[in-house]
Amino acid sequence: ERASDGQVNIIYWQAPSILNPFLTGGTKDIEAASLVLEPLARYDETGALVPWLAAEVPTLANGGFSEDKTQLTWKIQEGIVWSDGTPFTSADVKFTYEYCTDPQGGCAQLAKFENVASVETPDDLTVVVTFDSPVSNPYQPFVGAQSPILQQAQFADCTGANAPSCTDQNFYPIGTGPFTVAEFKPNDVITFEANENFRDPAKPAFATVNFKGGGDATAAGRAVMETGEFDYAWNLQLAPDVIASMEQGGMGTPVAGFGTGVERVMLNWTNPDPALGPDERAVIGPHPFLQEPAVFKAMSMAIDRPLLSEVGYGDAGKPTCSWVAGPEIYAIEVEGCFEQDIAGANALLDEAGFVDSDGDGIREANGVPMSLVFQTSTNAVRQDFQALLKQWWSEIGIETELRNIDASVFFGGDPGSPDTFQKFYADIEMYQNTFDGTDPQSYFGNGLCDKIPSPATQWQGENVSRFCMEEYDALHAQLTQIDDPEERVRISQELNRLAFENGMMIPLVHRGRISAASNTLGGVVLNVWDSELWNVADWYRID
Amino acid sequence: MLTFIARRLLLSIPTLLFISFAVFMLLQLAPGDPMAQVPLTVPDAVKEKMREALGLGEPPLVQYWKWLVQVFWIEPKVLIDYLTASSTLFSWLPDTALYQGELRVISWQTRSPVMDIVVQRMPQTLWVVGLAYVVGVLIALPIGVYSAYRQYSVFDQAGTFVTMIGFSIPPFFTGPLLIVIFSVGLGWFPSIYDTTHEVTDWDSFVVQLQQMIMPVMVLALQTTAQISRYMRAAMLDNLGADYVRTARAKGLSEAVVVNIHVLRNSMIPVVTVIALGVPAIFGGAIITENVFKVNGIGQLLITALFANDLPMVMTLTFIFAVLIVLFNLIADVLYGVLDPRIRYD
Amino acid sequence: MTEPVPASPKAIEALRDEGPLAPPRSQAADVWAQFRKHKGAMMGAAVLIFITLAVLLGPYIWTLDPQRLDIRNKDLRPIYTALWDGTANVSWGHPFGTDNLGRDQLAQMIAGGRASLAVGWAAMVLSLLIGTGVGVLAGYFRRLDGPLMRITDLFLSLPILPLLLVAVTLFRQPLRAAFGPEGGMFILIVTIVGITSWMPTARIVRGDILALKEREFILAARSIGTTSGKIIRRHLLPNVLSPIMVSATLGLATAIITESALSFLGVGFPSDFPTWGKMLADAVPRMSEFPERVVLPGTAISLTVLSVNYLGDGLRDALDPRLRGR
């Protein structure tokens, strides 16, 4: 029954600062907003697409997706109303498209609407999305937590340049979701109330949501599992032994799910030598020695992936040698990849002529010592990884200097900061990222030559390692043309292999996400393909 | 006295301008771009527009001037409007409408007026950090007095020992330690501060007390350590003074001699030390706030910093500077009030 | 009553001043004698010397590399836990135990102490130099008082974090190039802690100088032709030593703790470079299973601060000839 279970307390150790997902890139903001704003369809915990506000997912099979792959027709469920009681119509969907694509607006999710030529509304419940060219994956706009639907009535005056200054709208969006915003304190706490007008009269079970932000993962985990103050803690990036000991608290349990995230070491294909000056660093290639196959192969061989996985993620991690390790079908198996082979690595390097010529324990490549600056974000597990990798590489005569940067700076993408992962002012760096849904095509696009970040693109661009290979580009182009699932898998695996064997990066661990839920909280289904709070309407209290 | 205050206030204006200018220029030096949060896909032209909307791209001096106007002209107008419209104290005044929708100081991070957020954060900071200061002082004073009165006694030695330990243990250790003991082990207090909690009756007040007690104690430990040292030194200075002997010769009891005659004199330097410590309250206690999730001013500053939210950082820093200058003045005035020998003209 | 009248009046004897009774000794011996009487100070000195020697000589005696990971021997408990817990996982090879990656805790304590003490002392000395300098100049030269005190206000209102972030981004590269990653960060941290913590010292010293300046012996020094510089050096500085000492002891603690807070916030030394503060911060999540990991560095920090505090107390007494006589 609606609103019968009192309050649910959710803690995110990063605090949301805005509730309009079109104006922010932060997961915390998007997931907080997902309690209120909903898309037409979203991914479920298996990565499968499920209709949400739409009546069904349009496909080629049911005719919702045109044969020429340029038109997608959504049918909206009947009887959906906004939380203010007004009906939800296709006009709102069209408005959302216009809102985000307004050139003055600075929409953060513009990529979702990249190929969209137009959005038409033949009637109140029908939305037709037309693409400017055939697309193999049309489920980008209005799908997933990153592109939900805004209410036209509320945001009509907030388009274009007005978007950022509409504080009220951005803080208190009206949505169709199970909850409405009662109070928003930026960077601190949000109070939600059950939506009176939610389409399922029995949901949500909770009357209010207390969404707290800020702090650190340890405290969040402790608050759920040890003290029981909170019911749900998001994304606990903690060492497995720490999580295990928290579980001893008996108030809650960790929930894990495997998504697409692979913790990997990116190798810099350009020369990050500080002497080159800011505009030339990370632009001019090649790296003095990192592109030597012997070098990156030896580095990979020196790694004990199962150990890393165990130390860093426990049950929530699996060693991997794939760049895209999930969904599993796309992953590749590499012979001997999980075995550490220091001797072999040393032999490989010796053979390739990288020897320690001056006896300081560090090999030289063309006269320069093989010394690497290794950066990553500040996070206990990553620092442990760094230490382990440093040690292993030192055993094969490669010296590493560690550096860690605050996550908000490292992932902040600030073109002015020298410390972003995109700028890559280091030899190697470690992080993971994920993609939405289960189709890896656009993610594989991150290895294309034209996605290289550079000053010209304000340092934006996803090909962070500056890996550039004609063969790879060609193969990826092929992938975009092919529909046959099996063929897609084959090409994907091939792309994976190319990336691994040519030293784009060194995959380490396919890591799952761990969150924690209170033992008294029912209905939690961890979804790594969409917002973790995707089914919050189904949550209830176990007595 | 009044002219003294007025003159000092007048003098503090150039000081504040100087400070704000220096801080502004310093922040300009910092690399960073508020467009950081804007995703990669936004075209350059759009970004340029957004940048202009935020007042970037102009020479620093112009930006500084704009900021000054916003802080000293537009924000006060908003404040007056608010006071005359909805505050309990001044709402009898006719509603003013000074604020005509000019651009206020906008946070780049949340796209909302900085002042609104600051006002929102104030209560937490005041409740916790402020109360911690008060508690710390209240504990420190008796310790200082008694340590001095029984100099080199066991109490004195133990006091020194404990306060120095309190001083040397960082809050990021004491905080979690208390949490492990009292929240996890005993389950007495919550480990996470609820900033939405409102005190309406006795029970909610008790809840408020429970959630404040640990952060307050962690912070108070530091204050206690310092203030009790000052108090002890001041008491020692005064206990040997001639007037103490006079007071005793009058046949006054020890309690009166120490707690009235000596204490009153010893408070003079200590009160100024206390007053000078007040601005730090508003600066927040970043680490303690972080540990207990008291999202106060400290947390605001650090998130703003990491998110490159210059208007927020600048405004907070400036508020801090204002408080420092103000409390410097208050300390001086208090000195004069407490010590009749000081004359201001 | 009858008073016996001495036969020959030796009145001049009666009028002669009594000189100091004890034979004169060298100043150093005097200071030492007084210092030795201060039990706390002696203890403080002993502890401090022990800690200093331990971190300086430790690496030669305990030669394990603090950064060496020995994953098979991770999470060992300190040897003493075997006293009450027979099943504890201990090893004589790691008397203080190991951390979650198998780094030897004893070696880390030694290496961490080197860094923490170095940062503490260097930052303290820097802040004392600036603080005393500004305080003396502001107190002594009327004209400098206003400007210098405004600058003090400015620095008081500078938040340390923005400053650090700015400094890190501006200077890290050149410093790293010149002094290596750890050396560069060391210089940065020391400088930042130094220049953001001298203000209280400056205020106190200024106040004391203002008071001292009115004392007659300063006027006397002027009347015998002592120049301002020499007045400051010979007459003022020795007399403000005691407040400076107090600032110094508090400053050392603040510096060590600020460094650890910076590590805690992730803007300090490289992550594999141990300092006491960082060890403490890193161990906090596992505090209940492995209490020794917080207790050991925590105790080290407290002991250092305490011993410096007591040492300062004793030195202050010993250096002040007025107290020394008693």
Next chain:
Amino acid sequence: MLDTETPDPIVRIDNLRVEFQTKSGRVAGVKDVSFAIAPGETVCIVGESGSGKSVSSLSLMRLIEFSGGDIAGGRILFDRKTGGALDLAGADQDLMRQIRGNEIGMIFQEPMTALNPVFTIERQLTEGLRVHRGLSRGAARARALELLREVRIPEPVRRLQQYPHELSGGMRQRVVIAMALACKPRLLIADEPTTALDVTIQAEILALIDRLKRETGTAVMFITHDMAVVAQMADRVVVMFRGEKVEEGPVARIFDAPEHPYTQALLAAVPKLGEMAGTDAPAPMKLVGRDDQDTDPIPGTTTPLLRVEGLTTRFPVQGGFFRRIVANVHAVEDLSFTINRGQTLSLVGESGCGKSTAGRSVLRLVEPLSGTVDLDGTDIIGLNDRDLRRARVHMQMIFQDPFASLNPQMQLADQVAEPLWNYGGMGLSKDEIGDKVANLFDRVELPRSFMQRYPHELSGGQRQRIAIARALALNPKLIVADEAVSALDVSVQAQVLNLMLELQAELGLSFLFISHDMAVVERVSHHVGVMYLGRIVEIGPRRAVFEDPRHPYTQALMKAVPIADPARRKSERDLNFKPIPSPIHPVGYEPVANVYEEVGPGHRVLVSESGY
């Protein structure tokens, strides 16, 4: 001899011994002291600094415990109003609290610090009354007012609301006396109540205590080191020396026929006003036990060394919103005098009349507003900083407070050598400087073993000799001695004075001697200038000024000086003092120029407005 003891003394101290716990073991502050005080009697305790006077009195109040001492032996029998004698030495502190302030009142030495600076006079006066008498606030206030009237404070009603710092030293001391008298104690202990005060105020306070004693019959224990005050006040005298009583007797007997050599020496060292009558030049004092002494008069020369003309010094008083100068303290106003080589000019006057400022202005340690200072042909006022520093070689200063004028952190030899270092050693090598310093120590009769010591290890007299040695180091022509002996015990004072006179005779030094003590001035000066409110009201040869004072202020001053002779006691009626007007005048105020009338050779008297 046998004392004629009153049968029932109010307090009787028997074999008192007081010890202090110090770091170097237990030391005795008072070794063995016995005496008694009868009702209505004034017993003066005299002795030098450190002889145990204060310790005895504090023991009587049992306040000694609070200064770290304890009564190690002896009895203090106090005759309580009710119920006979009580041994205070063994009484507990609760009982003592009832006695203190109630049956025994005490006046302390330092009026400046004896009052709590942050409470009003009313509060401090009524406190004791309310504790002991249980008076209501109003009644206590009425009584306080009455007390203030009794001690003759002007405007008593206003005083009640004032704070101690708003009162002058004399008024404060009266408040302290009022406080001690509040509960009509039967014994009043006065511990050097006038030492810190001007002669004029001292005379008033002494008269006041004397009158109160006569009117109320209170017994008074009067502690002082000033024999002149003893002569004025005492019925009986107890002489103390290094913690022991050495002599006791009626005042006339002590002065006429001192028995103990210490008493004899003490009395010989006291300069008595009028002693030098009939002589022109000063001469060293004859001290008991010193046979080798040269007491020839020192004539000096008549060639001028220092010529001061129209010297004016004002201190600005800032105020108002912009801290502009709103008024000036006219500290020194149009001062003119001349000092001859080898001679001494003394400036006398009450506290605040500008003596120190005058001395410092001459040396330009404070910047004078106008006037000329000509030292041996050098125009001091016109010099720039560098030349001024050079010129300082020829003029040195000795300060009043031997405790404050030496750097506590510096060894004595270094302090004496410092002037030499400052001038590059004056052409001496390092060893020669060492020799010179050692010679200076000999010169001022300090053992060379003191060279490595610190100031706090020396007595006041020894320190003042260090200050003299420091002033002599550069062989100056002129020494300004600002109250150089005021802080010293009489015997030490005599030695220091003699030393100064000897030095003058030998080295031909000139002194500008600043003092408020008329007897000392009479002893050392060739010429005397009497200052009032920044002006010299009378100046001339010492003999002329002392034997024939012309200005009314000089005459009043002379009258106030107590004379160390019990036969020449002054009565209260002789005293007639007006309060000194403020030297602060608004900006723009131009005082009239000084006009003098020559009444004798070199003897000039101010005839224009003086403010008196």
